[in-house]
């Protein structure tokens with residue numbers, strides 16, 4: 202595609218996609234003055250460091266320096282190159298892209314996979330509604346308290362207990378059978394009549410939907426006491442179980458609103474809570490909570506409450522989640538249920554209000570961990586030494602020092618240790634540097650030049666003040682020179698598109714940072730003063746540079762026989778000193 206096309210597409214995309222709406226699909230944003238703030242997904246952020254501006258169509262993280270426009274965000278977040286990001290966004294924005302035959306095949310394959318999943322999902326839903334066996338499944342769900350509304354909302358279906366119901370249906374509709382196999386819907390077998398048999402047989406089917414609202418895979422619960430009780434789709438090009446959470450597509454806004462997520466194990470748990478009005482919930486579906494899950498949840502909220510089944514395996518799964526969360530700087534909470542209870546049975550029994558008060562009084566998971574390990578110590582299942590080692594390892598996972606020192610103190614009290622003892626063990630255990638701040642791009646730059654550029658970007662008409670000076674000669678920072686050079690030749694009415702002129706990350710980040718940090722120069726009068734001062738500083742710095750040059754020439758060319766050599770240089774120097782005095786007076790007297 203040619204250059205002109207590309208620029209048009211970029212403009213079209215930005216006109217049609219609100220950067221706030223788009224970023225909100227991935228992270229939670231809160232209003233802050235004119236802009237929005239959110240937890241930055243590009244570094245291990247503990248406070249909302251990312252600012253997003255609707256009017257400027259830019260985002261910037263003031264901690265790690267990531268920044269750019271909606272396309273830049275989409276690229277970085279989804280790890281895409283520019284053409285792929287453009288293509289995806291063009292689709293969202295409904296902008297026509299000039300077609301390139303090369304990518305059509307892979308793309309259409311992925312799309313076909315999703316289409317086949319939708320096809321299968323419709324087939325399962327029809328089974329639930331229209332068959333005698335489906336009626337049985339429906340009755341079972343009713344005994345578990347699952348209402349009709351939930352079945353509709355979560356598109357729940359049923360797979361008949363026969364070998365090739367779906368396989369036959371797929372081939373009768375000429376669905377590419379290889380792709381259905383890739384999705385794990387059917388399994389190849391020489392013994393099966395058509396060469397394939399159904400994976401899901403005699404199971405209630407829960408479609409697993411991703412954050413783009415596409416059906417990625419399925420989970421099936423047996424209606425006939427088959428083993429396993431729950432069977433999920435295998436991994437496929439569209440289903441990656443370690444990074445998808447059941448229900449999140451439906452519940453993300455409630456999670457965001459409550460700034461809290463309730464994490465349960467099963468489909469039925471999630472449905473029960475949801476229909477009882479507790480909607481900020483996700484289910485892990487039998488897999489252990491992964492690092493990707495933790496990252497995913499952090500995009501939507503800060504508080505995590507785990508409520509798993511009250512049996513031994515539920516308790517162990519909760520404890521395993523602790524490490525994952527601590528590594529991501531999250532201190533999760535836990536509600537531990539009685540042995541024979543699960544979240545679904547509980548909420549059906551006690552109702553929303555009582556359930557919520559349990560959630561509100563959830564205890565820190567680390568406390569639960571300590572109690573558990575103290576039991577193990579007291580009952581003699583573990584030795585004192587191995588327990589101390591375990592505790593130290595756990596404490597070393599904390600990424601914030603406040604929590605770590607709090608729990609170090611607590612562990613010392615609980616296990617009769619001296620705090621100092623734990624600290625010295627901690628030092629040896631895991632001296633990994635917790636690299637928090639990352640690198641802030643602008644920090645190492647000449648601050649006067651940055652301020653100067655910042656005011657200039659916010660008040661384009663100040664350019665008149667410097668029109669006759671050769672500003673590019675005065676600047677030291679090459680990268681800022683590059684930005685100003687493009688800027689003074691650009692269309693000032695569309696400042697947000699300035700960033701599109703730059704391919705390098707550093708320039709893009711500097712622009713987004715300067716455009717999104719304007720609190721100190723919102724008053725034009727003040728901005729004017731700051732502009733004058735920084736400009737004088739820049740001139741001054743350039744004068745000093747000239748002075749240094751002359752000095753070193755006087756030194757190195759001391760034997761120059763040219764008659765007026767020294768006098769000429771000294772005169773030049775003198776002029777510079779006068780200029781300097783003049784400017785300095787203005788700087789300090791302003």
Ligand SMILES: [Zn+2]
Pocket residue numbers: 241242243244246250262263264265266267
């Ligand atoms: Zn960041």
